[in-house]
Amino acid sequence: MKLRLPNCLVLLLLLITLVTLAGCHREEKLPFRLTDVSGHMPELDFKLTDDHGKPVTGADYRGKVVVLYFGYTHCPDVCPLTMAQLHVVMQRLGPLADKARILFVSVDPTRDTPPVMHAYVNAFDPRAVGLTGDPRDIEALSKRYRSAYTREPDGKDGNYEVSHSSAMYVFDSKGAARVLATPADSQDDLVHDLHLLLDNGNPT
Protein backbone atom coordinates (compact mmCIF):
# COMPACT_ATOMS: atom_id res chain seq x y z
CA MET A 1 0.00 0.00 0.00
CA LYS A 2 1.46 3.28 -1.09
CA LEU A 3 0.84 6.34 1.00
CA ARG A 4 -0.33 9.14 -1.21
CA LEU A 5 -0.53 12.59 0.24
CA PRO A 6 -3.35 14.69 -1.02
CA ASN A 7 -2.13 17.59 -3.13
CA CYS A 8 -3.34 20.17 -0.68
CA LEU A 9 -1.31 18.58 2.12
CA VAL A 10 1.85 18.69 -0.02
CA LEU A 11 1.17 22.32 -0.66
CA LEU A 12 0.68 22.97 3.04
CA LEU A 13 3.98 21.24 3.90
CA LEU A 14 5.74 23.28 1.27
CA LEU A 15 4.25 26.45 2.68
CA ILE A 16 5.34 25.58 6.23
CA THR A 17 8.88 24.85 4.99
CA LEU A 18 9.03 28.19 3.19
CA VAL A 19 7.79 30.12 6.21
CA THR A 20 10.31 28.37 8.46
CA LEU A 21 13.13 29.13 6.02
CA ALA A 22 12.13 32.78 5.85
CA GLY A 23 11.99 32.83 9.64
CA CYS A 24 15.58 31.62 9.82
CA HIS A 25 16.71 34.57 7.79
CA ARG A 26 14.85 37.13 9.82
CA GLU A 27 17.01 38.48 12.62
CA GLU A 28 15.99 38.20 16.20
CA LYS A 29 14.67 41.50 17.52
CA LEU A 30 17.12 43.02 19.94
CA PRO A 31 16.60 46.06 22.20
CA PHE A 32 19.15 48.29 20.46
CA ARG A 33 19.65 51.83 21.71
CA LEU A 34 21.04 53.18 18.43
CA THR A 35 19.20 53.31 15.10
CA ASP A 36 18.00 49.78 14.34
CA VAL A 37 18.44 49.11 10.61
CA SER A 38 17.68 45.36 10.75
CA GLY A 39 16.04 44.36 7.49
CA HIS A 40 16.50 47.82 5.98
CA MET A 41 20.06 47.56 4.70
CA PRO A 42 21.77 44.87 2.64
CA GLU A 43 24.06 42.31 4.24
CA LEU A 44 27.81 42.86 4.39
CA ASP A 45 29.24 42.23 0.94
CA PHE A 46 32.31 43.59 -0.84
CA LYS A 47 35.39 42.60 -2.80
CA LEU A 48 38.43 44.48 -1.49
CA THR A 49 42.04 44.02 -0.34
CA ASP A 50 42.90 43.87 3.35
CA ASP A 51 45.90 45.56 4.95
CA HIS A 52 48.00 42.41 4.44
CA GLY A 53 47.41 42.73 0.71
CA LYS A 54 45.06 39.73 0.70
CA PRO A 55 41.85 39.81 -1.40
CA VAL A 56 38.87 39.59 0.92
CA THR A 57 35.07 39.57 0.68
CA GLY A 58 32.28 40.25 3.14
CA ALA A 59 31.93 36.49 3.69
CA ASP A 60 35.43 36.40 5.23
CA TYR A 61 34.04 38.30 8.23
CA ARG A 62 31.10 36.02 8.96
CA GLY A 63 31.36 34.90 12.56
CA LYS A 64 32.52 38.36 13.60
CA VAL A 65 30.46 41.37 14.63
CA VAL A 66 31.60 44.12 12.27
CA VAL A 67 31.77 47.90 12.64
CA LEU A 68 32.20 49.39 9.16
CA TYR A 69 33.58 52.92 8.83
CA PHE A 70 34.67 54.89 5.76
CA GLY A 71 37.67 57.21 6.03
CA TYR A 72 41.23 57.81 4.82
CA THR A 73 44.64 57.94 6.41
CA HIS A 74 45.47 61.53 5.36
CA CYS A 75 42.49 62.70 7.41
CA PRO A 76 44.23 64.39 10.36
CA ASP A 77 41.35 65.00 12.73
CA VAL A 78 38.00 63.22 12.47
CA CYS A 79 39.11 59.78 11.21
CA PRO A 80 41.75 59.29 13.91
CA LEU A 81 39.25 60.48 16.52
CA THR A 82 36.64 57.97 15.34
CA MET A 83 39.19 55.15 15.25
CA ALA A 84 40.47 56.13 18.72
CA GLN A 85 36.90 56.13 20.04
CA LEU A 86 36.26 52.72 18.48
CA HIS A 87 39.41 51.50 20.21
CA VAL A 88 37.97 52.68 23.53
CA VAL A 89 34.71 50.87 22.68
CA MET A 90 36.66 47.65 21.99
CA GLN A 91 38.50 47.99 25.29
CA ARG A 92 35.23 48.45 27.12
CA LEU A 93 33.88 45.25 25.57
CA GLY A 94 36.75 43.31 27.14
CA PRO A 95 37.34 39.75 25.88
CA LEU A 96 34.09 39.91 23.86
CA ALA A 97 35.83 42.31 21.47
CA ASP A 98 37.89 39.41 20.10
CA LYS A 99 34.74 38.45 18.20
CA ALA A 100 34.42 41.92 16.73
CA ARG A 101 36.24 43.66 13.87
CA ILE A 102 36.54 47.33 12.93
CA LEU A 103 36.59 47.51 9.13
CA PHE A 104 38.17 50.81 8.10
CA VAL A 105 37.44 51.25 4.39
CA SER A 106 39.57 53.81 2.55
CA VAL A 107 37.80 56.38 0.40
CA ASP A 108 41.26 57.40 -0.87
CA PRO A 109 42.66 54.19 -2.42
CA THR A 110 45.28 56.14 -4.45
CA ARG A 111 47.26 57.02 -1.34
CA ASP A 112 45.98 54.23 0.92
CA THR A 113 47.94 51.17 -0.17
CA PRO A 114 47.77 48.02 2.00
CA PRO A 115 51.09 48.82 3.79
CA VAL A 116 49.92 52.37 4.62
CA MET A 117 46.60 50.96 5.84
CA HIS A 118 48.38 48.28 7.88
CA ALA A 119 50.50 50.77 9.82
CA TYR A 120 47.47 53.00 10.26
CA VAL A 121 44.90 50.54 11.62
CA ASN A 122 47.44 48.89 13.92
CA ALA A 123 48.19 52.22 15.54
CA PHE A 124 44.59 52.18 16.80
CA ASP A 125 43.42 48.68 17.66
CA PRO A 126 44.48 45.07 17.09
CA ARG A 127 40.92 44.30 15.97
CA ALA A 128 40.95 46.93 13.25
CA VAL A 129 41.31 45.88 9.62
CA GLY A 130 42.15 48.27 6.80
CA LEU A 131 40.39 47.70 3.50
CA THR A 132 41.35 49.30 0.22
CA GLY A 133 41.11 48.32 -3.42
CA ASP A 134 39.77 49.23 -6.81
CA PRO A 135 38.02 52.63 -6.69
CA ARG A 136 34.95 51.09 -8.35
CA ASP A 137 34.70 48.37 -5.70
CA ILE A 138 34.98 50.97 -2.94
CA GLU A 139 32.33 53.10 -4.59
CA ALA A 140 30.06 50.06 -4.87
CA LEU A 141 30.42 49.33 -1.16
CA SER A 142 29.82 52.97 -0.26
CA LYS A 143 26.69 53.15 -2.42
CA ARG A 144 25.42 49.87 -1.00
CA TYR A 145 25.06 51.59 2.39
CA ARG A 146 24.04 55.00 0.99
CA SER A 147 27.35 56.40 2.13
CA ALA A 148 29.14 59.10 0.12
CA TYR A 149 32.53 60.72 -0.35
CA THR A 150 33.99 63.50 -2.50
CA ARG A 151 37.59 64.35 -3.24
CA GLU A 152 38.15 68.06 -2.57
CA PRO A 153 40.35 70.21 -4.88
CA ASP A 154 44.11 69.87 -4.42
CA GLY A 155 45.88 72.35 -2.15
CA LYS A 156 48.93 74.26 -3.38
CA ASP A 157 51.23 71.50 -2.11
CA GLY A 158 49.29 68.80 -3.95
CA ASN A 159 47.72 67.55 -0.76
CA TYR A 160 43.96 67.01 -0.84
CA GLU A 161 41.13 66.18 1.54
CA VAL A 162 38.25 63.79 1.05
CA SER A 163 34.88 64.69 2.54
CA HIS A 164 33.08 61.54 3.59
CA SER A 165 30.07 60.17 5.44
CA SER A 166 30.67 59.92 9.13
CA ALA A 167 28.29 57.03 9.88
CA MET A 168 29.33 53.67 11.30
CA TYR A 169 27.47 50.53 10.25
CA VAL A 170 27.21 47.56 12.59
CA PHE A 171 26.70 44.03 11.23
CA ASP A 172 25.97 40.88 13.21
CA SER A 173 28.03 37.70 12.96
CA LYS A 174 25.85 36.47 10.09
CA GLY A 175 26.61 39.62 8.09
CA ALA A 176 23.20 41.24 8.53
CA ALA A 177 23.12 45.04 8.94
CA ARG A 178 21.74 45.79 12.41
CA VAL A 179 22.66 49.24 13.72
CA LEU A 180 23.63 52.64 12.37
CA ALA A 181 25.78 54.87 14.59
CA THR A 182 26.76 58.51 14.08
CA PRO A 183 29.50 60.55 15.78
CA ALA A 184 26.79 62.32 17.79
CA ASP A 185 25.64 59.06 19.38
CA SER A 186 26.79 58.15 22.85
CA GLN A 187 29.63 55.72 23.29
CA ASP A 188 27.69 53.92 26.03
CA ASP A 189 24.95 53.13 23.53
CA LEU A 190 27.39 51.73 20.99
CA VAL A 191 29.00 49.55 23.66
CA HIS A 192 25.53 48.43 24.74
CA ASP A 193 24.44 47.46 21.22
CA LEU A 194 27.68 45.69 20.36
CA HIS A 195 27.39 43.82 23.64
CA LEU A 196 23.93 42.60 22.64
CA LEU A 197 25.23 41.35 19.30
CA LEU A 198 28.37 39.75 20.74
CA ASP A 199 26.53 37.95 23.53
CA ASN A 200 23.76 36.82 21.27
CA GLY A 201 24.00 33.29 19.86
CA ASN A 202 27.48 32.88 21.24
CA PRO A 203 26.92 31.37 24.69
CA THR A 204 30.16 31.33 26.60
Next chain:
Amino acid sequence: MKTQALLFLVTGLLLTGATHATEAEHIRASHAWLRVLPGDLPAGAYVTLENSGDQPVTLKGASSDAYANVMLHQSSNEGGMSRMAMVDSVVVPSHGTATLAPAGYHLMLMKSTHPIKPGDTVRMNLKFADGSTLATNFVARPANAVDAGN
Protein backbone atom coordinates in the same frame (compact mmCIF):
# COMPACT_ATOMS: atom_id res chain seq x y z
CA MET B 1 48.49 125.38 31.36
CA LYS B 2 51.63 123.50 32.32
CA THR B 3 49.71 121.25 34.67
CA GLN B 4 47.22 120.43 31.95
CA ALA B 5 49.99 119.53 29.52
CA LEU B 6 51.58 117.30 32.13
CA LEU B 7 48.23 115.65 32.80
CA PHE B 8 47.85 114.93 29.11
CA LEU B 9 51.29 113.45 28.99
CA VAL B 10 50.75 111.24 32.01
CA THR B 11 47.36 110.10 30.76
CA GLY B 12 48.87 109.36 27.39
CA LEU B 13 51.64 107.33 28.95
CA LEU B 14 49.19 105.41 31.09
CA LEU B 15 47.02 104.60 28.09
CA THR B 16 50.05 103.47 26.12
CA GLY B 17 51.04 101.32 29.06
CA ALA B 18 47.58 99.79 29.28
CA THR B 19 47.42 98.89 25.62
CA HIS B 20 51.02 97.80 25.48
CA ALA B 21 50.30 94.29 26.76
CA THR B 22 50.27 91.97 23.74
CA GLU B 23 47.50 89.53 22.92
CA ALA B 24 49.83 86.66 23.79
CA GLU B 25 50.36 88.07 27.29
CA HIS B 26 46.68 87.64 28.08
CA ILE B 27 46.58 84.01 27.00
CA ARG B 28 47.16 80.93 29.08
CA ALA B 29 47.49 77.71 27.09
CA SER B 30 46.65 74.32 28.61
CA HIS B 31 45.89 70.72 27.52
CA ALA B 32 48.25 71.13 24.58
CA TRP B 33 48.75 67.84 22.76
CA LEU B 34 49.14 66.40 19.31
CA ARG B 35 48.34 63.04 17.81
CA VAL B 36 51.17 60.95 16.40
CA LEU B 37 50.14 59.02 13.30
CA PRO B 38 52.26 56.38 11.55
CA GLY B 39 54.53 57.36 8.68
CA ASP B 40 54.36 61.06 8.01
CA LEU B 41 50.60 61.37 7.84
CA PRO B 42 49.16 64.81 8.64
CA ALA B 43 48.24 65.06 12.31
CA GLY B 44 46.09 67.28 14.51
CA ALA B 45 47.25 69.44 17.41
CA TYR B 46 44.92 70.68 20.12
CA VAL B 47 45.03 73.24 22.92
CA THR B 48 42.76 75.18 25.29
CA LEU B 49 43.28 78.96 25.32
CA GLU B 50 42.15 81.13 28.21
CA ASN B 51 42.01 84.89 27.79
CA SER B 52 42.41 86.89 31.03
CA GLY B 53 42.17 90.23 29.22
CA ASP B 54 39.32 92.67 28.68
CA GLN B 55 39.62 92.41 24.90
CA PRO B 56 39.04 89.43 22.66
CA VAL B 57 42.24 87.82 21.39
CA THR B 58 42.55 86.42 17.87
CA LEU B 59 44.60 83.31 17.19
CA LYS B 60 45.89 83.38 13.63
CA GLY B 61 47.83 80.15 13.48
CA ALA B 62 51.07 78.61 14.65
CA SER B 63 54.50 77.58 13.52
CA SER B 64 56.97 74.98 14.70
CA ASP B 65 60.48 73.87 13.88
CA ALA B 66 59.16 70.32 14.03
CA TYR B 67 56.76 70.69 11.07
CA ALA B 68 57.18 72.31 7.68
CA ASN B 69 53.54 73.26 7.61
CA VAL B 70 51.07 74.18 10.37
CA MET B 71 47.55 75.25 9.41
CA LEU B 72 44.54 76.37 11.37
CA HIS B 73 41.57 74.15 10.43
CA GLN B 74 38.05 73.38 11.42
CA SER B 75 36.30 70.03 11.04
CA SER B 76 32.56 69.96 10.62
CA ASN B 77 29.87 67.34 10.34
CA GLU B 78 26.84 68.55 8.44
CA GLY B 79 24.26 66.31 6.87
CA GLY B 80 26.27 63.29 7.97
CA MET B 81 29.35 64.39 5.99
CA SER B 82 32.72 64.94 7.66
CA ARG B 83 34.50 67.93 6.17
CA MET B 84 37.54 69.98 6.96
CA ALA B 85 38.22 73.59 6.02
CA MET B 86 40.99 76.12 6.57
CA VAL B 87 40.06 79.00 8.84
CA ASP B 88 41.71 82.44 9.14
CA SER B 89 41.43 82.76 12.87
CA VAL B 90 39.89 81.61 16.11
CA VAL B 91 38.70 84.26 18.57
CA VAL B 92 39.28 83.80 22.29
CA PRO B 93 36.61 85.95 24.00
CA SER B 94 37.65 88.32 26.79
CA HIS B 95 37.69 86.47 30.12
CA GLY B 96 36.69 83.41 28.13
CA THR B 97 38.04 80.27 26.56
CA ALA B 98 38.56 78.88 23.08
CA THR B 99 39.08 75.16 22.67
CA LEU B 100 40.92 73.47 19.86
CA ALA B 101 39.78 69.86 20.19
CA PRO B 102 39.18 66.79 17.97
CA ALA B 103 36.26 67.18 15.53
CA GLY B 104 36.42 70.99 15.81
CA TYR B 105 39.17 73.59 15.53
CA HIS B 106 42.65 72.12 15.24
CA LEU B 107 46.13 72.85 14.01
CA MET B 108 46.94 70.56 11.13
CA LEU B 109 50.58 69.52 11.18
CA MET B 110 52.27 68.41 7.98
CA LYS B 111 55.71 67.16 6.99
CA SER B 112 57.56 66.66 10.25
CA THR B 113 61.20 67.69 10.09
CA HIS B 114 62.24 64.76 12.31
CA PRO B 115 60.42 61.64 13.54
CA ILE B 116 58.12 62.39 16.48
CA LYS B 117 57.03 59.65 18.86
CA PRO B 118 54.48 59.50 21.67
CA GLY B 119 55.86 61.09 24.82
CA ASP B 120 57.90 63.70 22.94
CA THR B 121 57.34 67.38 23.57
CA VAL B 122 56.89 69.60 20.52
CA ARG B 123 57.29 73.34 20.88
CA MET B 124 54.92 75.46 18.84
CA ASN B 125 54.61 79.21 18.57
CA LEU B 126 51.00 80.28 18.64
CA LYS B 127 50.56 83.45 16.56
CA PHE B 128 48.06 86.17 17.37
CA ALA B 129 46.57 88.98 15.31
CA ASP B 130 48.81 91.71 16.80
CA GLY B 131 51.88 89.72 15.81
CA SER B 132 52.66 88.50 19.31
CA THR B 133 53.48 84.83 19.83
CA LEU B 134 53.18 82.35 22.65
CA ALA B 135 55.63 79.44 22.83
CA THR B 136 53.66 76.38 23.93
CA ASN B 137 54.79 72.82 24.56
CA PHE B 138 52.56 70.17 22.99
CA VAL B 139 52.74 66.61 24.29
CA ALA B 140 52.89 63.99 21.53
CA ARG B 141 50.29 61.32 22.25
CA PRO B 142 49.65 57.93 20.59
CA ALA B 143 47.34 57.67 17.58
CA ASN B 144 44.53 56.16 19.63
CA ALA B 145 44.49 58.90 22.28
CA VAL B 146 41.18 60.75 22.59
CA ASP B 147 42.39 63.73 24.63
CA ALA B 148 45.36 65.33 26.37
CA GLY B 149 45.34 62.47 28.86
CA ASN B 150 45.38 64.51 32.04
